[in-house]
Amino acid sequence: MTPESTACDFSPMKKLIKEDIQQIVSKLEHLMITIDNEEDCLLGDFEKIKKNFLGIESNAATFYLNCYLSPFIERYMDLSLTIQSLSDRRHGALIAVERQDPIDSLLQPGISIGAPITHSLLESIFYPGSPLHDGAVLIRANQIVSAKNILPLTASQGNDRITGTRHRAAVGLSEISDAIVLVVSEETGKASFANKGQLYPVITP
Structure with missing residues (x-):
């Protein structure tokens, strides 16, 4: 077992990621319902969902970075x-x-x-x-x-x-x-x- 595998408890972060993904799924489901409405422009919705995905990735990456480094650096x-x-x-x-x-x-x-x-x-x-x-x-x-x-x-x-x-x-x-x-x-x-x-x-x- 490597140091990085024992340094962090991944469960809380994975729980948060699941919740964030579920919110995105809900937004996508809403888009599926409204997509046939010709009066709606979906570009803004796509951009918001893209930003949400990037936010999830960045939060997770920051957490993992701490896990990867903390066994090797005290400061x-x-x-x-x-x-x-x-x-x-x-x-x-x-x-x-x-x-x-x-x-x-x-x-x-x-x-x-x-x-x-x-x-x-x-x-x-x-x-x-x-x-x-x-x-x-x-x-x-x-x-x-x-x-x-x-x-x-x-x-x-x-x-x-x-x-x-x-x-x-x-x-x-x-x-x-x-x-x-x-x-x-x-x-x-x-x-x-x-x-x-x-x-x-x-x-x-």
């Missing part, structure tokens, strides 16, 4: 605050969190840091113009191991969430290791994480 709140702040300011970021698979050999090494995780240090690393802001921060246990690391890029095509080099790097590392890679887009401020070659949205607190 998860500092990491969460960092992602929130960087997202709000639209400061691009890339943070690789090592779990069970050693990932040193998968990176082009950057600059050694060797400091405890704090949100103020992480934010300063990714401040625009900082000499360390390009590339990825590597986190192991409760340490910021290094910054300015270069991650392998994915060759995956056709994923509309992969919008730039940071996203390609996040997905690339997650394809060949069990690392969780957090990414913040400087264009949109949206935060996401890569796991097993997939990108998922994150709700910032």
Whole structure:
């Protein structure tokens, strides 16, 4: 049994997801009833249902991210605050969190840091113009191991969430290791994480 499988009780989240899905099902059933009414434009309803689906996914992804990381990082709140702040300011970021698979050999090494995780240090690393802001921060246990690391890029095509080099790097590392890679887009401020070659949205607190 892996650490992540014992870290969280999934039952409450699954109960909430079921309730949210049931609400969407009810809305779809209502659409089925009203679709023959030629006077109704359904485009607004479709958009609302789409947003509801994305909201369910984002809530679930944020919950799972906490479960995936909490067995490996005690200072998860500092990491969460960092992602929130960087997202709000639209400061691009890339943070690789090592779990069970050693990932040193998968990176082009950057600059050694060797400091405890704090949100103020992480934010300063990714401040625009900082000499360390390009590339990825590597986190192991409760340490910021290094910054300015270069991650392998994915060759995956056709994923509309992969919008730039940071996203390609996040997905690339997650394809060949069990690392969780957090990414913040400087264009949109949206935060996401890569796991097993997939990108998922994150709700910032």
